[in-house]
Amino acid sequence: MIDLFTIVMTAAGLIFFAAGTLGLIRFPDTHSRLHALTKADNLGLGLIALGLAVQVPGPADLFKLILIWALAILAAGATAQLVARIAAPAGLGDDEKAQDGGSDGQERRRP
Amino acid sequence: MVLSASLLYGLCGAALIGLGLYGFVVHRRLIRRVLAFNVIGSGIFLLFGAAAYRDPVAGSDPVPQAMIITGIVVALSATALALALIVAHARLARSDALPEDDRSGDPDEGRP
Amino acid sequence: MSSWYLLVATGLLLTIAGALWRVWRGPEQADRMMAAQLVGTGGVGVILLLAAMSGDWAMLDVALVLALLAALAAIAFVKSTRGEGEGDPEDDTPEDRASEDGAPR
Protein backbone atom coordinates (compact mmCIF):
# COMPACT_ATOMS: atom_id res chain seq x y z
CA MET A 1 0.00 0.00 0.00
CA ILE A 2 2.76 2.41 1.00
CA ASP A 3 4.78 1.31 -2.01
CA LEU A 4 1.79 1.93 -4.27
CA PHE A 5 1.52 5.50 -2.96
CA THR A 6 5.25 6.01 -3.65
CA ILE A 7 4.92 4.62 -7.17
CA VAL A 8 1.95 6.83 -8.03
CA MET A 9 3.57 9.96 -6.60
CA THR A 10 6.99 9.48 -8.22
CA ALA A 11 5.34 8.70 -11.56
CA ALA A 12 3.29 11.89 -11.29
CA GLY A 13 6.46 13.78 -10.40
CA LEU A 14 8.23 12.43 -13.46
CA ILE A 15 5.30 13.51 -15.65
CA PHE A 16 5.56 17.08 -14.35
CA PHE A 17 9.31 17.09 -14.99
CA ALA A 18 8.69 15.84 -18.52
CA ALA A 19 6.08 18.56 -19.04
CA GLY A 20 8.52 21.19 -17.83
CA THR A 21 11.21 19.99 -20.20
CA LEU A 22 8.75 19.84 -23.07
CA GLY A 23 7.88 23.46 -22.37
CA LEU A 24 11.56 24.36 -22.22
CA ILE A 25 12.13 22.80 -25.62
CA ARG A 26 8.94 23.78 -27.41
CA PHE A 27 7.96 27.25 -26.17
CA PRO A 28 8.89 30.01 -28.59
CA ASP A 29 10.47 32.74 -26.46
CA THR A 30 12.62 33.16 -23.38
CA HIS A 31 9.97 34.46 -21.03
CA SER A 32 7.40 31.74 -21.63
CA ARG A 33 10.16 29.15 -21.28
CA LEU A 34 11.04 30.54 -17.86
CA HIS A 35 7.39 30.33 -16.99
CA ALA A 36 7.06 26.67 -17.96
CA LEU A 37 10.19 25.62 -16.23
CA THR A 38 10.05 26.83 -12.68
CA LYS A 39 6.52 25.77 -11.88
CA ALA A 40 6.37 22.33 -13.43
CA ASP A 41 9.76 21.24 -12.13
CA ASN A 42 9.25 22.23 -8.55
CA LEU A 43 5.85 20.61 -8.50
CA GLY A 44 7.50 17.48 -9.90
CA LEU A 45 10.23 17.56 -7.27
CA GLY A 46 7.60 18.09 -4.58
CA LEU A 47 5.64 15.04 -5.73
CA ILE A 48 8.77 12.89 -5.77
CA ALA A 49 9.70 14.10 -2.28
CA LEU A 50 6.15 13.40 -1.10
CA GLY A 51 6.27 9.92 -2.56
CA LEU A 52 9.57 9.18 -0.83
CA ALA A 53 8.49 10.80 2.45
CA VAL A 54 6.56 7.66 3.39
CA GLN A 55 9.69 5.54 2.89
CA VAL A 56 12.20 7.37 5.08
CA PRO A 57 13.45 5.64 8.23
CA GLY A 58 13.26 8.55 10.67
CA PRO A 59 11.97 12.06 11.34
CA ALA A 60 15.39 13.62 10.66
CA ASP A 61 15.34 12.39 7.06
CA LEU A 62 11.75 13.56 6.68
CA PHE A 63 12.83 17.00 7.83
CA LYS A 64 15.68 16.95 5.30
CA LEU A 65 13.27 16.06 2.50
CA ILE A 66 11.04 19.01 3.39
CA LEU A 67 14.05 21.31 3.64
CA ILE A 68 15.33 20.17 0.24
CA TRP A 69 12.02 20.96 -1.40
CA ALA A 70 11.73 24.32 0.35
CA LEU A 71 15.26 25.26 -0.74
CA ALA A 72 14.61 24.18 -4.33
CA ILE A 73 11.48 26.36 -4.49
CA LEU A 74 13.30 29.29 -2.93
CA ALA A 75 16.20 29.00 -5.38
CA ALA A 76 13.96 28.55 -8.42
CA GLY A 77 11.78 31.50 -7.46
CA ALA A 78 14.69 33.84 -6.88
CA THR A 79 16.64 32.83 -10.00
CA ALA A 80 13.58 32.99 -12.26
CA GLN A 81 12.93 36.55 -11.08
CA LEU A 82 16.51 37.63 -11.51
CA VAL A 83 17.16 35.94 -14.84
CA ALA A 84 13.84 37.13 -16.29
CA ARG A 85 14.79 40.73 -15.54
CA ILE A 86 18.02 40.56 -17.45
CA ALA A 87 16.51 38.65 -20.37
CA ALA A 88 15.76 40.88 -23.31
CA PRO A 89 12.21 42.28 -23.50
CA ALA A 90 9.76 39.72 -24.86
CA GLY A 91 9.64 39.50 -28.62
CA LEU A 92 13.03 41.01 -29.31
CA GLY A 93 15.19 38.21 -28.06
CA ASP A 94 15.19 35.37 -30.54
CA ASP A 95 17.85 36.73 -32.81
CA GLU A 96 20.59 34.18 -33.21
CA LYS A 97 23.17 36.85 -33.90
CA ALA A 98 22.62 38.54 -30.59
CA GLN A 99 23.86 35.59 -28.61
CA ASP A 100 27.51 35.14 -29.40
CA GLY A 101 28.98 38.36 -28.13
CA GLY A 102 27.16 38.61 -24.84
CA SER A 103 29.77 41.14 -23.90
CA ASP A 104 28.99 43.61 -26.66
CA GLY A 105 26.10 45.19 -24.88
CA GLN A 106 28.05 45.53 -21.70
CA GLU A 107 30.91 47.25 -23.39
CA ARG A 108 28.65 49.80 -24.90
CA ARG A 109 27.28 50.51 -21.46
CA ARG A 110 30.69 51.62 -20.21
CA PRO A 111 32.39 54.04 -22.50
CA MET B 1 23.52 -7.81 -20.07
CA VAL B 2 24.84 -6.31 -16.86
CA LEU B 3 27.68 -3.86 -17.06
CA SER B 4 29.29 -3.00 -13.78
CA ALA B 5 29.09 0.62 -12.66
CA SER B 6 32.84 0.68 -12.18
CA LEU B 7 33.49 -0.34 -15.79
CA LEU B 8 31.11 2.23 -17.27
CA TYR B 9 32.30 5.16 -15.20
CA GLY B 10 35.94 4.16 -15.66
CA LEU B 11 35.56 4.26 -19.45
CA CYS B 12 33.61 7.50 -19.11
CA GLY B 13 36.55 8.92 -17.16
CA ALA B 14 38.97 7.87 -19.91
CA ALA B 15 36.80 9.58 -22.53
CA LEU B 16 36.62 12.74 -20.41
CA ILE B 17 40.41 12.87 -20.24
CA GLY B 18 40.59 12.64 -24.04
CA LEU B 19 37.93 15.33 -24.53
CA GLY B 20 39.66 17.64 -22.10
CA LEU B 21 43.06 17.14 -23.74
CA TYR B 22 41.63 17.97 -27.14
CA GLY B 23 39.97 21.13 -25.84
CA PHE B 24 43.10 22.11 -23.96
CA VAL B 25 45.24 22.04 -27.10
CA VAL B 26 42.75 23.42 -29.61
CA HIS B 27 41.41 26.47 -27.79
CA ARG B 28 43.19 29.79 -27.80
CA ARG B 29 41.05 31.57 -25.27
CA LEU B 30 42.70 31.00 -21.92
CA ILE B 31 39.42 30.60 -20.06
CA ARG B 32 38.48 27.76 -22.37
CA ARG B 33 41.79 26.12 -21.60
CA VAL B 34 41.17 26.35 -17.85
CA LEU B 35 37.78 24.76 -18.45
CA ALA B 36 39.29 21.94 -20.49
CA PHE B 37 41.93 21.45 -17.81
CA ASN B 38 39.18 21.01 -15.23
CA VAL B 39 37.51 18.40 -17.44
CA ILE B 40 40.78 16.47 -17.64
CA GLY B 41 41.11 16.67 -13.86
CA SER B 42 37.63 15.40 -13.11
CA GLY B 43 38.08 12.63 -15.69
CA ILE B 44 41.13 11.46 -13.78
CA PHE B 45 39.19 11.61 -10.50
CA LEU B 46 36.37 9.58 -12.03
CA LEU B 47 38.81 6.99 -13.35
CA PHE B 48 40.43 6.74 -9.92
CA GLY B 49 37.09 6.50 -8.14
CA ALA B 50 35.83 3.83 -10.55
CA ALA B 51 38.99 1.80 -10.00
CA ALA B 52 38.35 2.01 -6.25
CA TYR B 53 34.85 0.56 -6.69
CA ARG B 54 35.70 -2.54 -8.71
CA ASP B 55 34.65 -4.76 -5.82
CA PRO B 56 31.14 -3.54 -4.93
CA VAL B 57 30.81 -6.15 -2.18
CA ALA B 58 33.70 -4.60 -0.24
CA GLY B 59 32.29 -1.14 -0.89
CA SER B 60 34.13 1.92 -2.08
CA ASP B 61 37.73 2.20 -0.91
CA PRO B 62 37.97 5.16 1.51
CA VAL B 63 41.63 5.97 0.76
CA PRO B 64 41.07 6.98 -2.90
CA GLN B 65 37.92 8.82 -1.82
CA ALA B 66 39.91 10.92 0.62
CA MET B 67 42.56 11.61 -2.01
CA ILE B 68 39.92 12.62 -4.57
CA ILE B 69 38.33 15.06 -2.11
CA THR B 70 41.77 16.57 -1.54
CA GLY B 71 42.24 16.71 -5.32
CA ILE B 72 38.91 18.46 -5.93
CA VAL B 73 39.72 21.18 -3.43
CA VAL B 74 43.25 21.67 -4.82
CA ALA B 75 41.83 21.81 -8.37
CA LEU B 76 39.48 24.58 -7.25
CA SER B 77 42.30 26.63 -5.77
CA ALA B 78 44.41 26.14 -8.91
CA THR B 79 41.44 27.21 -11.04
CA ALA B 80 40.92 30.31 -8.93
CA LEU B 81 44.59 31.27 -9.29
CA ALA B 82 44.57 30.63 -13.04
CA LEU B 83 41.44 32.73 -13.54
CA ALA B 84 42.87 35.58 -11.49
CA LEU B 85 46.00 35.46 -13.68
CA ILE B 86 43.84 35.49 -16.81
CA VAL B 87 41.88 38.52 -15.61
CA ALA B 88 45.14 40.33 -14.80
CA HIS B 89 46.53 39.37 -18.21
CA ALA B 90 43.38 40.66 -19.91
CA ARG B 91 43.69 43.93 -18.00
CA LEU B 92 47.27 44.48 -19.13
CA ALA B 93 47.35 42.89 -22.59
CA ARG B 94 43.71 43.53 -23.53
CA SER B 95 43.49 39.99 -24.79
CA ASP B 96 42.26 36.60 -23.64
CA ALA B 97 45.01 34.67 -25.41
CA LEU B 98 48.74 34.25 -25.12
CA PRO B 99 50.78 36.49 -27.48
CA GLU B 100 51.93 33.55 -29.62
CA ASP B 101 48.32 32.47 -30.09
CA ASP B 102 46.83 35.89 -30.51
CA ARG B 103 46.55 36.31 -34.24
CA SER B 104 43.16 37.83 -34.09
CA GLY B 105 43.70 40.40 -36.80
CA ASP B 106 41.20 38.44 -38.80
CA PRO B 107 38.10 38.41 -36.59
CA ASP B 108 36.55 35.45 -38.35
CA GLU B 109 39.60 33.28 -38.17
CA GLY B 110 38.83 29.80 -36.99
CA ARG B 111 35.11 30.22 -37.24
CA PRO B 112 33.17 27.98 -39.56
CA MET C 1 10.92 -1.33 -5.68
CA SER C 2 14.53 -0.42 -6.39
CA SER C 3 14.00 -1.11 -10.11
CA TRP C 4 11.11 1.34 -10.08
CA TYR C 5 13.25 4.05 -8.48
CA LEU C 6 15.94 3.53 -11.10
CA LEU C 7 13.34 3.63 -13.85
CA VAL C 8 12.01 6.99 -12.66
CA ALA C 9 15.59 8.25 -12.20
CA THR C 10 16.39 7.25 -15.78
CA GLY C 11 13.30 9.15 -16.91
CA LEU C 12 14.54 12.21 -15.03
CA LEU C 13 17.92 11.86 -16.75
CA LEU C 14 16.14 12.01 -20.09
CA THR C 15 14.40 15.25 -19.10
CA ILE C 16 17.83 16.55 -18.07
CA ALA C 17 19.09 15.64 -21.53
CA GLY C 18 16.26 17.75 -22.94
CA ALA C 19 17.41 20.66 -20.81
CA LEU C 20 20.96 20.17 -22.15
CA TRP C 21 19.57 20.68 -25.65
CA ARG C 22 18.20 24.05 -24.56
CA VAL C 23 21.55 24.99 -23.02
CA TRP C 24 23.10 24.23 -26.40
CA ARG C 25 20.50 26.09 -28.48
CA GLY C 26 20.20 29.19 -26.34
CA PRO C 27 19.66 31.58 -28.03
CA GLU C 28 19.97 33.93 -25.09
CA GLN C 29 22.22 33.64 -22.09
CA ALA C 30 19.12 33.69 -19.90
CA ASP C 31 17.82 30.57 -21.69
CA ARG C 32 21.03 28.71 -21.05
CA MET C 33 21.12 29.71 -17.41
CA MET C 34 17.54 28.70 -16.72
CA ALA C 35 18.02 25.36 -18.44
CA ALA C 36 20.97 24.79 -16.10
CA GLN C 37 18.60 25.53 -13.25
CA LEU C 38 16.35 22.72 -14.51
CA VAL C 39 19.29 20.34 -14.51
CA GLY C 40 19.86 21.30 -10.87
CA THR C 41 16.26 20.59 -9.88
CA GLY C 42 16.21 17.34 -11.86
CA GLY C 43 19.53 16.37 -10.31
CA VAL C 44 18.09 16.84 -6.83
CA GLY C 45 15.22 14.55 -7.87
CA VAL C 46 17.61 11.90 -9.18
CA ILE C 47 19.61 11.98 -5.95
CA LEU C 48 16.47 11.58 -3.85
CA LEU C 49 15.56 8.51 -5.90
CA LEU C 50 19.08 7.10 -5.64
CA ALA C 51 18.91 7.51 -1.86
CA ALA C 52 15.62 5.61 -1.73
CA MET C 53 16.96 2.97 -4.12
CA SER C 54 20.12 2.22 -2.15
CA GLY C 55 18.50 2.71 1.25
CA ASP C 56 21.45 4.93 2.17
CA TRP C 57 19.65 8.05 3.28
CA ALA C 58 22.91 9.89 3.97
CA MET C 59 22.71 10.69 0.24
CA LEU C 60 20.01 13.21 1.12
CA ASP C 61 22.80 15.49 2.33
CA VAL C 62 24.11 15.70 -1.25
CA ALA C 63 20.65 16.73 -2.46
CA LEU C 64 20.52 19.25 0.37
CA VAL C 65 23.83 20.84 -0.65
CA LEU C 66 22.79 20.90 -4.30
CA ALA C 67 19.45 22.55 -3.50
CA LEU C 68 21.16 25.04 -1.21
CA LEU C 69 23.66 26.12 -3.85
CA ALA C 70 21.27 25.88 -6.82
CA ALA C 71 20.87 29.65 -6.99
CA LEU C 72 24.58 30.46 -6.63
CA ALA C 73 25.49 30.23 -10.32
CA ALA C 74 22.39 32.15 -11.42
CA ILE C 75 23.16 34.97 -8.98
CA ALA C 76 26.76 35.12 -10.19
CA PHE C 77 25.48 35.24 -13.78
CA VAL C 78 23.04 38.06 -13.07
CA LYS C 79 25.75 39.95 -11.22
CA SER C 80 28.26 39.53 -14.03
CA THR C 81 25.92 41.15 -16.55
CA ARG C 82 25.87 44.41 -14.62
CA GLY C 83 28.66 46.98 -14.77
CA GLU C 84 31.74 45.58 -13.13
CA GLY C 85 30.04 42.67 -11.40
CA GLU C 86 28.24 44.80 -8.85
CA GLY C 87 24.83 46.38 -8.94
CA ASP C 88 21.35 45.01 -8.81
CA PRO C 89 19.35 43.88 -11.83
CA GLU C 90 16.35 45.61 -10.32
CA ASP C 91 18.00 49.00 -10.53
CA ASP C 92 16.77 49.43 -14.04
CA THR C 93 13.87 47.98 -15.93
CA PRO C 94 14.29 45.97 -19.12
CA GLU C 95 12.69 48.80 -21.09
CA ASP C 96 15.15 51.53 -20.25
CA ARG C 97 18.05 49.15 -20.54
CA ALA C 98 16.99 48.20 -24.03
CA SER C 99 16.87 51.82 -25.08
CA GLU C 100 20.22 52.48 -23.44
CA ASP C 101 21.91 49.62 -25.20
CA GLY C 102 20.24 50.25 -28.48
CA ALA C 103 20.16 46.51 -29.10
CA PRO C 104 18.71 43.47 -27.41
CA ARG C 105 21.04 41.16 -25.64
Next chain:
Amino acid sequence: MIASIFDLTLCLVILAAAGAATLGRDAFMAVVFYIVYGILIAMAWLRLGAIDVALAEAAIGAGLTGVLLLAALARVARKAGKEPASAASVPATTIATALAALVITIGIAYAFLTLPEPQGLQGHVAENLAASGAENPVTAVLLNFRGWDTLLESIVLLAALLGIWTLAQDEAWGGRAGLRHVTRPGSVLAQFGRILPPIGLLVGVYLVWAGSKQPGGAFQGGTVLAAVWIVTIMAGLMQAPRVADRALRAALVIGPVIFLALAVAGIFAGAFLVLPPAHAGWLILAVEAVLTLSIAATLAMLVFGPPEPEEKR
Protein backbone atom coordinates in the same frame (compact mmCIF):
# COMPACT_ATOMS: atom_id res chain seq x y z
CA MET D 1 19.80 -4.53 -15.99
CA ILE D 2 17.90 -1.31 -15.26
CA ALA D 3 20.89 -0.21 -13.18
CA SER D 4 23.11 -0.57 -16.24
CA ILE D 5 20.66 1.44 -18.33
CA PHE D 6 20.70 4.20 -15.73
CA ASP D 7 24.51 4.19 -15.55
CA LEU D 8 24.83 4.18 -19.32
CA THR D 9 22.38 7.08 -19.69
CA LEU D 10 24.20 9.05 -17.02
CA CYS D 11 27.56 8.43 -18.68
CA LEU D 12 26.20 9.60 -22.04
CA VAL D 13 24.69 12.74 -20.52
CA ILE D 14 27.98 13.45 -18.71
CA LEU D 15 29.95 13.02 -21.93
CA ALA D 16 27.50 15.26 -23.82
CA ALA D 17 27.86 18.01 -21.21
CA ALA D 18 31.65 17.68 -21.12
CA GLY D 19 31.82 17.59 -24.91
CA ALA D 20 29.81 20.80 -25.21
CA ALA D 21 31.90 22.41 -22.45
CA THR D 22 35.16 21.65 -24.27
CA LEU D 23 34.12 21.81 -27.93
CA GLY D 24 31.29 24.38 -28.00
CA ARG D 25 31.98 27.63 -29.80
CA ASP D 26 30.37 30.11 -27.42
CA ALA D 27 32.40 30.62 -24.24
CA PHE D 28 29.39 31.45 -22.06
CA MET D 29 27.63 28.30 -23.22
CA ALA D 30 30.73 26.26 -22.40
CA VAL D 31 30.78 27.63 -18.85
CA VAL D 32 27.09 26.82 -18.32
CA PHE D 33 27.73 23.31 -19.59
CA TYR D 34 30.58 22.98 -17.13
CA ILE D 35 28.25 23.93 -14.25
CA VAL D 36 25.74 21.33 -15.44
CA TYR D 37 28.57 18.83 -15.74
CA GLY D 38 29.45 19.34 -12.06
CA ILE D 39 25.88 18.46 -11.03
CA LEU D 40 25.92 15.30 -13.17
CA ILE D 41 29.31 14.14 -11.89
CA ALA D 42 27.98 14.35 -8.32
CA MET D 43 25.38 11.72 -9.31
CA ALA D 44 28.11 9.52 -10.78
CA TRP D 45 29.94 9.63 -7.45
CA LEU D 46 26.80 8.43 -5.68
CA ARG D 47 26.64 5.48 -8.07
CA LEU D 48 30.26 4.72 -7.21
CA GLY D 49 29.42 4.56 -3.52
CA ALA D 50 31.41 7.70 -2.73
CA ILE D 51 28.97 9.96 -0.90
CA ASP D 52 31.75 12.05 0.62
CA VAL D 53 33.13 12.83 -2.83
CA ALA D 54 29.63 13.57 -4.14
CA LEU D 55 29.18 16.13 -1.36
CA ALA D 56 32.47 17.83 -2.22
CA GLU D 57 31.68 17.80 -5.94
CA ALA D 58 28.16 19.18 -5.41
CA ALA D 59 29.49 22.03 -3.30
CA ILE D 60 32.62 22.83 -5.35
CA GLY D 61 32.01 21.62 -8.90
CA ALA D 62 28.42 22.74 -9.14
CA GLY D 63 28.70 25.75 -6.84
CA LEU D 64 31.97 27.63 -6.44
CA THR D 65 33.66 26.81 -9.76
CA GLY D 66 30.63 28.13 -11.63
CA VAL D 67 30.75 31.43 -9.76
CA LEU D 68 34.48 31.77 -10.47
CA LEU D 69 34.16 31.03 -14.18
CA LEU D 70 31.14 33.25 -14.79
CA ALA D 71 32.73 36.21 -13.03
CA ALA D 72 36.07 35.77 -14.83
CA LEU D 73 34.37 35.39 -18.21
CA ALA D 74 32.44 38.63 -17.86
CA ARG D 75 35.49 40.58 -16.67
CA VAL D 76 37.76 39.25 -19.40
CA ALA D 77 35.14 39.98 -22.05
CA ARG D 78 34.97 43.55 -20.78
CA LYS D 79 38.72 44.07 -20.65
CA ALA D 80 39.98 42.23 -23.69
CA GLY D 81 38.80 44.44 -26.49
CA LYS D 82 38.75 41.86 -29.26
CA GLU D 83 38.00 38.23 -28.87
CA PRO D 84 40.62 35.88 -30.20
CA ALA D 85 39.40 33.13 -32.44
CA SER D 86 38.09 30.36 -30.28
CA ALA D 87 39.70 27.39 -31.96
CA ALA D 88 42.82 26.61 -33.95
CA SER D 89 42.27 27.34 -37.58
CA VAL D 90 44.76 24.89 -39.04
CA PRO D 91 42.84 21.72 -39.88
CA ALA D 92 46.00 19.62 -39.73
CA THR D 93 46.63 20.64 -36.11
CA THR D 94 43.03 19.94 -35.17
CA ILE D 95 43.07 16.51 -36.75
CA ALA D 96 46.41 15.60 -35.21
CA THR D 97 45.19 16.73 -31.78
CA ALA D 98 41.98 14.75 -32.12
CA LEU D 99 43.94 11.65 -33.10
CA ALA D 100 46.34 12.06 -30.21
CA ALA D 101 43.47 12.54 -27.75
CA LEU D 102 41.76 9.45 -29.15
CA VAL D 103 44.91 7.35 -28.80
CA ILE D 104 45.41 8.54 -25.21
CA THR D 105 41.78 7.74 -24.38
CA ILE D 106 42.08 4.25 -25.81
CA GLY D 107 45.35 3.72 -23.97
CA ILE D 108 43.85 4.78 -20.65
CA ALA D 109 40.74 2.68 -21.24
CA TYR D 110 42.93 -0.33 -22.05
CA ALA D 111 44.98 0.23 -18.90
CA PHE D 112 41.78 0.47 -16.87
CA LEU D 113 40.39 -2.75 -18.32
CA THR D 114 43.60 -4.66 -17.64
CA LEU D 115 44.08 -3.45 -14.07
CA PRO D 116 45.13 -6.26 -11.74
CA GLU D 117 42.60 -7.65 -9.28
CA PRO D 118 41.65 -5.05 -6.68
CA GLN D 119 43.41 -5.29 -3.37
CA GLY D 120 41.72 -2.32 -1.79
CA LEU D 121 42.63 -0.76 1.51
CA GLN D 122 39.07 -1.12 2.83
CA GLY D 123 40.15 -3.97 5.09
CA HIS D 124 43.07 -2.10 6.61
CA VAL D 125 40.98 1.00 7.21
CA ALA D 126 38.17 -1.01 8.79
CA GLU D 127 40.61 -2.84 11.09
CA ASN D 128 42.09 0.36 12.42
CA LEU D 129 38.95 2.46 12.39
CA ALA D 130 38.42 2.03 16.13
CA ALA D 131 41.80 3.65 16.86
CA SER D 132 41.28 6.57 14.49
CA GLY D 133 38.80 8.59 16.48
CA ALA D 134 36.26 8.79 13.65
CA GLU D 135 33.52 6.41 12.56
CA ASN D 136 33.36 7.62 8.96
CA PRO D 137 36.26 5.85 7.20
CA VAL D 138 36.83 8.75 4.80
CA THR D 139 37.17 11.20 7.68
CA ALA D 140 39.51 8.75 9.42
CA VAL D 141 41.72 8.65 6.32
CA LEU D 142 41.63 12.42 5.79
CA LEU D 143 42.45 13.49 9.31
CA ASN D 144 44.33 10.56 10.76
CA PHE D 145 45.75 7.88 8.45
CA ARG D 146 46.72 10.33 5.71
CA GLY D 147 46.80 13.52 7.74
CA TRP D 148 49.85 14.59 5.72
CA ASP D 149 47.70 15.12 2.63
CA THR D 150 45.19 17.22 4.47
CA LEU D 151 47.81 19.31 6.25
CA LEU D 152 49.63 20.06 3.00
CA GLU D 153 46.37 20.71 1.21
CA SER D 154 45.33 23.37 3.68
CA ILE D 155 48.72 25.00 3.04
CA VAL D 156 48.28 24.72 -0.74
CA LEU D 157 45.01 26.63 -0.40
CA LEU D 158 46.84 29.42 1.39
CA ALA D 159 49.58 29.44 -1.24
CA ALA D 160 46.97 29.85 -4.00
CA LEU D 161 45.42 32.73 -2.08
CA LEU D 162 48.82 34.41 -1.71
CA GLY D 163 49.30 33.99 -5.46
CA ILE D 164 45.99 35.71 -6.12
CA TRP D 165 46.74 38.52 -3.72
CA THR D 166 50.06 39.25 -5.44
CA LEU D 167 48.01 40.18 -8.52
CA ALA D 168 46.47 43.17 -6.74
CA GLN D 169 47.27 46.56 -8.22
CA ASP D 170 49.49 48.62 -5.93
CA GLU D 171 46.98 51.30 -5.12
CA ALA D 172 44.37 48.70 -4.17
CA TRP D 173 46.47 46.71 -1.72
CA GLY D 174 45.01 46.39 1.73
CA GLY D 175 41.51 47.22 0.54
CA ARG D 176 38.43 45.06 0.34
CA ALA D 177 38.79 41.84 -1.62
CA GLY D 178 37.06 41.67 -4.97
CA LEU D 179 34.48 43.96 -6.49
CA ARG D 180 32.02 45.94 -4.46
CA HIS D 181 28.48 44.62 -4.66
CA VAL D 182 25.52 46.91 -4.29
CA THR D 183 21.88 45.95 -4.31
CA ARG D 184 18.72 47.92 -3.72
CA PRO D 185 17.35 47.14 -0.24
CA GLY D 186 14.23 45.00 -0.46
CA SER D 187 14.99 43.65 -3.92
CA VAL D 188 14.66 39.96 -4.71
CA LEU D 189 18.38 39.43 -4.43
CA ALA D 190 18.64 41.22 -1.09
CA GLN D 191 15.73 39.21 0.30
CA PHE D 192 17.18 35.97 -0.95
CA GLY D 193 20.48 36.91 0.67
CA ARG D 194 18.67 37.20 3.99
CA ILE D 195 16.77 33.92 3.85
CA LEU D 196 19.50 31.60 2.59
CA PRO D 197 22.42 32.21 4.99
CA PRO D 198 20.78 31.01 8.24
CA ILE D 199 19.82 27.73 6.56
CA GLY D 200 23.20 27.44 4.87
CA LEU D 201 25.02 28.05 8.14
CA LEU D 202 23.00 25.27 9.73
CA VAL D 203 23.71 22.86 6.86
CA GLY D 204 27.43 23.67 6.84
CA VAL D 205 27.87 23.14 10.57
CA TYR D 206 25.76 20.00 10.41
CA LEU D 207 28.00 18.54 7.69
CA VAL D 208 31.12 19.11 9.80
CA TRP D 209 29.52 17.77 12.96
CA ALA D 210 28.05 14.70 11.26
CA GLY D 211 31.25 14.10 9.31
CA SER D 212 32.88 11.93 11.94
CA LYS D 213 30.06 9.39 11.78
CA GLN D 214 28.55 9.70 8.30
CA PRO D 215 29.51 11.38 5.02
CA GLY D 216 30.54 14.98 5.47
CA GLY D 217 33.46 16.75 7.08
CA ALA D 218 35.58 19.87 7.17
CA PHE D 219 35.95 20.27 3.40
CA GLN D 220 32.31 19.78 2.53
CA GLY D 221 31.07 21.89 5.43
CA GLY D 222 33.70 24.57 4.80
CA THR D 223 32.71 24.84 1.14
CA VAL D 224 29.05 25.28 2.04
CA LEU D 225 29.95 27.98 4.56
CA ALA D 226 32.13 29.74 1.97
CA ALA D 227 29.25 29.64 -0.54
CA VAL D 228 26.90 31.14 2.04
CA TRP D 229 29.34 33.96 2.71
CA ILE D 230 29.65 34.59 -1.03
CA VAL D 231 25.87 34.81 -1.40
CA THR D 232 25.63 37.30 1.46
CA ILE D 233 28.25 39.51 -0.14
CA MET D 234 26.83 39.24 -3.65
CA ALA D 235 23.45 40.22 -2.21
CA GLY D 236 25.06 43.39 -0.90
CA LEU D 237 24.25 42.64 2.75
CA MET D 238 27.89 42.56 3.85
CA GLN D 239 31.11 43.79 2.39
CA ALA D 240 34.08 41.59 1.73
CA PRO D 241 36.75 42.01 4.41
CA ARG D 242 39.90 44.04 3.83
CA VAL D 243 42.80 41.80 2.94
CA ALA D 244 44.86 43.56 5.61
CA ASP D 245 42.27 42.71 8.26
CA ARG D 246 43.85 40.89 11.20
CA ALA D 247 40.75 38.88 12.08
CA LEU D 248 40.55 37.64 8.50
CA ARG D 249 44.20 36.65 8.45
CA ALA D 250 43.82 34.85 11.77
CA ALA D 251 40.85 32.91 10.37
CA LEU D 252 42.86 32.00 7.26
CA VAL D 253 45.81 30.49 9.13
CA ILE D 254 44.28 29.10 12.33
CA GLY D 255 43.39 25.74 10.78
CA PRO D 256 46.81 24.89 9.31
CA VAL D 257 48.61 26.31 12.37
CA ILE D 258 46.67 24.23 14.89
CA PHE D 259 46.91 21.13 12.72
CA LEU D 260 50.66 21.65 12.41
CA ALA D 261 51.01 22.21 16.16
CA LEU D 262 49.13 19.00 16.81
CA ALA D 263 51.34 17.17 14.32
CA VAL D 264 54.47 18.40 16.12
CA ALA D 265 52.96 17.48 19.50
CA GLY D 266 52.45 14.00 18.05
CA ILE D 267 56.22 13.56 18.16
CA PHE D 268 55.92 13.20 21.94
CA ALA D 269 53.26 10.54 21.48
CA GLY D 270 55.44 8.58 19.04
CA ALA D 271 55.89 10.26 15.68
CA PHE D 272 54.98 13.32 13.63
CA LEU D 273 51.22 13.56 13.08
CA VAL D 274 50.37 10.67 15.40
CA LEU D 275 47.08 11.06 17.23
CA PRO D 276 46.97 9.01 20.46
CA PRO D 277 43.97 6.70 20.06
CA ALA D 278 42.60 7.56 23.50
CA HIS D 279 42.22 11.23 22.56
CA ALA D 280 41.84 10.93 18.79
CA GLY D 281 38.08 11.48 18.86
CA TRP D 282 37.99 14.99 20.29
CA LEU D 283 41.30 15.94 18.66
CA ILE D 284 39.85 15.19 15.24
CA LEU D 285 36.74 17.19 16.05
CA ALA D 286 38.86 20.14 17.24
CA VAL D 287 41.08 20.06 14.14
CA GLU D 288 38.00 19.79 11.94
CA ALA D 289 36.40 22.79 13.61
CA VAL D 290 39.38 25.10 13.02
CA LEU D 291 40.07 23.64 9.58
CA THR D 292 36.46 24.33 8.58
CA LEU D 293 36.87 27.97 9.57
CA SER D 294 40.11 28.31 7.61
CA ILE D 295 38.82 26.43 4.56
CA ALA D 296 35.62 28.49 4.46
CA ALA D 297 37.58 31.75 4.75
CA THR D 298 40.22 30.73 2.19
CA LEU D 299 37.76 29.42 -0.40
CA ALA D 300 35.60 32.53 -0.14
CA MET D 301 38.66 34.79 -0.51
CA LEU D 302 39.79 32.73 -3.51
CA VAL D 303 36.44 33.42 -5.14
CA PHE D 304 36.43 37.15 -4.29
CA GLY D 305 39.86 37.61 -5.88
CA PRO D 306 42.45 40.31 -5.27
CA PRO D 307 41.42 43.71 -3.92
CA GLU D 308 40.30 46.05 -6.69
CA PRO D 309 40.91 49.79 -6.90
CA GLU D 310 37.84 51.93 -6.23
CA GLU D 311 36.17 52.70 -9.51
CA LYS D 312 35.42 56.23 -10.49
CA ARG D 313 31.86 56.49 -11.66
